[in-house]
Amino acid sequence: MDYQSLIEEVYDEVKHQNLKGKVADYIPELAKVDGSKFGIALVDLDGQVYGVGDYREPFSIQSISKVHTLTMVFHAFKSKLWSRVNVEPSGNPFNSIAQLEYEKGIPRNPFINAGALVITDALVSKYKDPIKQTIEYVDELAGTHCVRIDEEVKKSELAHSERNTALAYFLKAYKNFENPVEEVMEAYVSQCAIEMSCEELAKTFSFLANNGYSVFAKKQILTETHAKRVNALMLTCGFYDESGEFAFRVGMPGKSGVGGGIGAIMPGKFSIGVWSPELNEKGNSEKSIKALELLTDKLQFSLF
Ligand code: GLN
Numbered sequence: 001m002d003y004q005s006l007i008e009e010v011y012d013e014v015k016h017q018n019l020k021g022k023v024a025d026y027i028p029e030l031a032k033v034d035g036s037k038f039g040i041a042l043v044d045l046d047g048q049v050y051g052v053g054d055y056r057e058p059f060s061i062q063s064i065s066k067v068h069t070l071t072m073v074f075h076a077f078k079s080k081l082w083s084r085v086n087v088e089p090s091g092n093p094f095n096s097i098a099q100l101e102y103e104k105g106i107p108r109n110p111f112i113n114a115g116a117l118v119i120t121d122a123l124v125s126k127y128k129d130p131i132k133q134t135i136e137y138v139d140e141l142a143g144t145h146c147v148r149i150d151e152e153v154k155k156s157e158l159a160h161s162e163r164n165t166a167l168a169y170f171l172k173a174y175k176n177f178e179n180p181v182e183e184v185m186e187a188y189v190s191q192c193a194i195e196m197s198c199e200e201l202a203k204t205f206s207f208l209a210n211n212g213y214s215v216f217a218k219k220q221i222l223t224e225t226h227a228k229r230v231n232a233l234m235l236t237c238g239f240y241d242e243s244g245e246f247a248f249r250v251g252m253p254g255k256s257g258v259g260g261g262i263g264a265i266m267p268g269k270f271s272i273g274v275w276s277p278e279l280n281e282k283g284n285s286e287k288s289i290k291a292l293e294l295l296t297d298k299l300q301f302s303l304f
Helices: 003-017 028-032 062-083 098-102 113-126 130-142 151-158 162-173 181-192 198-209 224-237 240-249 286-298
Strands: 039-044 049-053 194-196 254-256 261-266 270-275
Touching: 003 039, 003 049, 003 286, 028 151, 039 198, 049 198, 062 113, 062 130, 062 181, 062 198, 062 224, 062 254, 062 261, 098 162, 113 130, 113 162, 113 181, 130 181, 130 194, 130 198, 151 181, 162 181, 181 194, 194 198, 198 224, 198 261, 198 270, 224 240, 224 254, 224 261, 240 286, 261 286, 270 286
Parallel strands: none
Antiparallel strands: 039 049, 039 270, 254 261, 261 270
16 A cells, blocks of 8 residues: 555645634643644554654644543543443534533543543642653653653643533542542643654554554554453544534544544554644544545445
8 A cells, every 4th residue: 555645635625625624722822833733644553654744843733632541541540431431422522511510520532622631630649740751651662762852732722621620520529539639630631732744643543543552662552452442432522512424524543632633543554643733623633634535435445
């Protein structure tokens, strides 16, 4: 399979379609990003990288980091984790407060904000310096020191985190939150403010396409069974209330972030990072989704 020509073809087609969206502005620092940026990086299971456009430029990964933190707590908490977070698609916006109240403080899944806050709370309980630990972990997955926290984005989100703080207090009221809210919020906005390029992102997702083994970290990151579970969660919950639509149009497990990035995997074949900052009304990248849709249409194989 000539992946390089394939992603170049997809890149050109998407550029010509001139799709429009809106750069996230509820985190003011993200609103400053150039909306015309667009990059695709595909990494095969031998570790070969194929890239086009702005695929080497770092961007704010935001909620994509929820996949990294989930895999971090996976071994440590095993089945205990699933008494604190469910594994059902939410069908609601990623920061819904109503749903959390309705479900008595057990978030629908680890990828909506309430669920991710529980995961970060678990990390804060486990590690003395959870932020450092997260950086080291993601660096290891990428096989290189590439992770940087954008302090401006972090400060910007921290100054506008009323909603997430409300979710955290709600969780606390339902006894599903162990640590001080400010401490967890700091760790959460730090993980969201991680900057990485499409290439680095695709590398960090590679183990999920490879039964849990990372060719970059040169080790088994998750058991095959756990990797399968993370992929199932990405497929059903990775795009919030657009998860069904993404599965329908693209058909790959993936995770989006309001920075406009998407990390996705084709099991047994490759991982991919796509970035274009303009979002649709569900908070997912307009062009990145289109690119992945065209890509899977053109591939000679499919997950389904
Ligand atoms: N940091 C963002 C938030 O908590 C992440 C949201 C996202 O990328 N969907 O609102």
